[in-house]
Amino acid sequence: GNPETLRHSWISGILPISAKETWVSTLGGGLHLWDGAEWFSFDAEDGLPDPRLTCVLDDGRGYVWFGSLAGIIRAERKQLLARAKDPTARVQWLRLDHTDGLPSRECIGGYQPAGWRARDGMLWFPTGSGIARVRPGFVSMNKVAPPVYLQSVRANGVLHTRADGPVTTEPGRARLEFRFVGLSYSAPEKITYRARLAGLDETWRELGTQRVAAFEAVPPGEYTFEVMAVSGDGLRSLDAARVSVLIEPHFWETAWFYLSVGALVLVIAAGTGWAAARMRMKRRIQDLKIRNAREGERSRIARDLHDDLGASLTEISILAALAAEDAEKSPLQPSLDQLSVKAKHVVGSLDEIVWAVNPREDTLRSLVDYIAAFAREFLDIARLPLRTEVTREVPELPMATTRRHGVFLAAREALNNIVKHSGATEVRLDISVADDLLEIRITDDGCGFEPDYAAGGNGLGNLKLRMQEAGGDCRIETFRQQGTTVFLTLPLPATAKPLS
Template sequence: MSNAIVTNILEDYLGNIWIGTYGGGINKYDGNLFTYFTKNEGLAGNEVSSILQDQDGRIWFGSDGGINLFDGKFMTTLPNTAGLSNTIIKAILKDHRGHYWIATNGNGVFKYIPNLLEQSGTIIHFREEQGLINDIVLSLCEDQYSNIWIGTISGVCKYDGKSFTYYTEKEGLSNNYTNCILEDRQGSIWFGTYGGGVTKFQPKTADRHGSFTHFNEKGGFSDNIVRCMMEDIDGNIWLGTETSGVTKYVQGRDGHPASFIHFSEKEGLCNNAVLSILEDSKRNLWFGTRMGLSILTSKKLASLSQKIKSGLTKESDIFFKNYTYENGFLGVGCTINAIYEDNGGIVWVGGNDRLTACHPLVTETTFDSIAPNIQLTGVSLYNESIEWSNLEQHQDSALKLGNGVTIKNFAFDSISRWYSVPHNLSLAYSNNYVAFNYVGITMNQPKKVKYQYILEGNDEQWSAVTLRTEAVYGNLAAGTYTFKVKAMNADGFWSDELTYPFSIRPPWWLTWWSYLLYAVLLLTLVYYAQRFQKIRIVRAEQEKSKQKQSILNERLRISRDLHDEVGATLSGISMYSHIAKEQIKAQSNIDLLSSLNIMQESSGDMVKKLNDIIWLLNPEQARLQQLVEKLEEYIRQLAEYKNVAVSVDIIDHISVIELQLEVRRNIYLIFKEAINNSFKYSQAGSISLTIRSAEPNLEFILQDDGVGFDIETVKRGNGLNNMHSRAKEIGATLRIESSPGHGSRLSLTYRVPS
């Protein structure tokens, strides 16, 4: 080729490929040979910006020197009468009438009307003086109504054959600098701008008003600089941007709103600066970028679009097939709109320094299914490489690293053949900063091999996909580990996992025999602690029993002393007062006799009370059975003098129930008081005492058939108040029921502690 920088590509009706270059003129390739056209061969300029073939088979070239027309034999330069010479041509458009529109960089637009009878034709020049908005013209487009849209650095002009209509930021454009223009099949005009994203214009018709819709970064669009646009066979608009990849605009249809889908380096595009887009005859998409070529097949496109919509894309997904300098695409990058498919299905891609022809099979057979061969190339400690092969015979030695760390007490079985990696490495607990180096070996795009790794025993899940070939782990705890790593080639095929087991030994105080010793010591401590606790409990029980027995003995001694000393004395007083009374009777000393009677009754009453106290203090009288017998004895003694029928009923077994001293005392005194009152005031013919045991409660019931009494009146007396106080003191419930003429009933319910 005459020059490496390709600007335009065209296949003519005969199958020849015409290649415009920047500085090298035109290259014609007929399948075998290149033919060159430069200024020497009659070309107006060597910097070719556009190529077009008309319906008569003639080839038009726009260059920095003007317009050339090639009829198959002769190269003709359009006349200079309108100023076409020395003009940089940015674009050429052939309208439906066969007229040619020529956009220039600073000299406005030329309209060329061919004359079939003459070799030359008519040229009409449009500049700012003729109504053009700016003389620097970047893009041209003809719509379905035969209007010519002219994109400039100051906005867009629409020429309807008679006059210009302006569209700028004032009228609704997102930015005046218009790089490219496209009319879609729905009649909307798209303007790709430099700085304002893309603007969609829906012209005014009989059914709708004209409107502008902006898509820019402020509104959520991916980029404000749009370099190229293309409408695919389904009516979707593809927008190539400067820094954010390519965006697919899906037209709203069937009740579904329009939407954008973004494709960038994150999804696998080789570069985010997209300068040219092509949909080939097999519906594969080609994207020319500043770093190379990306291909997205129709099958991969459907899968990728679905994953992007659902948010399920992963780093390990491969959708684009990328061609860069590393894998055969010899260009530094692609140029704007320099991509073309010829009739044979070959895609021609213009780059900054060469032209590349891509065979149609490139989209079918380019995926490399051979996974990389993953190898572990090294195991480092504390960021220092170690020659393990030099240590194989000196595993009992110590090694001081360059950073001052000393490695010792290590062990391994053998060394790998190629990379000097120790097998079954065992490290001391103090050497627990480990790094693993690995590589995925492949013959195709080795720099694009990606990795995932995991350290079983430390990591819960695999790492993110990465290009790094080193995994570092610090401060590892003692234990057994397995490092696993796998490699993925540029087409998404994964290798098998490489596994590397190793261990970090614990310090002596964390070894199994240390734990065994700790367990023995712990069991010994537990044994002696339990033994000490049992001894302490036994001693406490013994002390408690001793104290209890001491109290019982003391109570027994007191009761005996009271019986023997005080009781005997009071009995003697009673006896001698009786004798004195009998002696005085004979002498008829009435006053002295009365005093002695009182003395005798008081001492007798004192003896009875003292006997009650002695009975209550006696620990051998603690059972409920003995309390009941005491009450029965008391009630029957009184019944002998009053001629009253008495019944005592015991329901359920009560002989094993024991009561505390205060409980026995208060129950006894309550019922003694009640029995006395019944015999003294009730005039009863019968009295009954009933004792029931319904666990956990005891119930005592005293009932007579006497004259009864008014409870409200009797409540004021001390007797009933004392009985209620005694019941409350032991937590019992006392209930008294009576009314005049209907007898009386007293019940006491006591809950026996468990």
């Protein structure tokens, strides 16, 4: 039992035996024992016929007697003490009621004493119809345990007469009803029953004198119904009556169905994953084919421009220069000189276009080398000294054509602004790669300008726009008569390998 029930129970009697043995009876909370250190409780789980006790008495013969609302109860002290230490120990409870001569089924209490042991050893118990006297030495117990038998089983209203089972039901939850009987030739009306449905119940159900046990909405599964009879003298059946029950599940409740559904889900998931992976692979292959075709076309265009158009323009430039020399001091000389210059400019522009469309140049190294070479050639024509500081270690990193060309156009725009507007006497170009960042710094010692004044022009706006389209940024530092520095920065992937 649970000793905590003593906190909320009406104490009907106290029987002190010694400092280590005090018995307390309660109305509704069963019997309690104080052993000097802790409390122990006895209730229906321990076989107590009725927890509504009105008094507790010691007969001096090793037994404890109790008045209750279900009659007079007796138990051996030695068995109770053993049960307190070992929950598996058996206690044999004797119950006396009106069939044994009591004037009433119920003993009454609520006052003290509610039971009395006289000097002659007689025990007196008040009842609703008079006083009952018990001579403890004359009370004998039946030593024969009552056998118990199953009479019938009903599953969903269908009668099964075979008590040995197994009982099988139709699929789905079932209502089970078991009827049984215990035999006793001394006092059959005192037989009580305890039953359980193993597989559903963890503990025994106390049924009292009821000879039927019903279970509602029992889920599918395998169960065993067990029932025991308890005589009025507290003896239990030596063997419980048993019958096995099989409640069939619906097909969607079976293990094979769950396994099949699980397998189907796995197959669908695997098939979906395989199909998705196959589609991704097809798209990648298609993208690679398109990319290879595009790069092949770009290579062909670059080759044709360089070999055909480039060679023709170079030839035109050379012929124009030779014609200008032959026509010295002739009215056609200025036009021929201008034609030669224009042809050289177109050749330079064509070289830039060939570099931009050639897929073999889609690398960071190519961008750095081309910007440095263009700056030297461009400023050499403008007769401006150039100092360069270009990193020797450039990551082996592919770059998209649009990013590469956008960064180059921004750098060319910055150099062109220096030649046209700065009036500088020297230009410095620094290119570095650090912390996954490409930084191009172009510095001149020219006149500088006010940033607010120049904000309305297209040049600075084009610089920032080109860098933003390439995924980078542009920053300008300048003051009047203090020169100008243009910073072009471009983030790079972190998986690059240096190539020196």
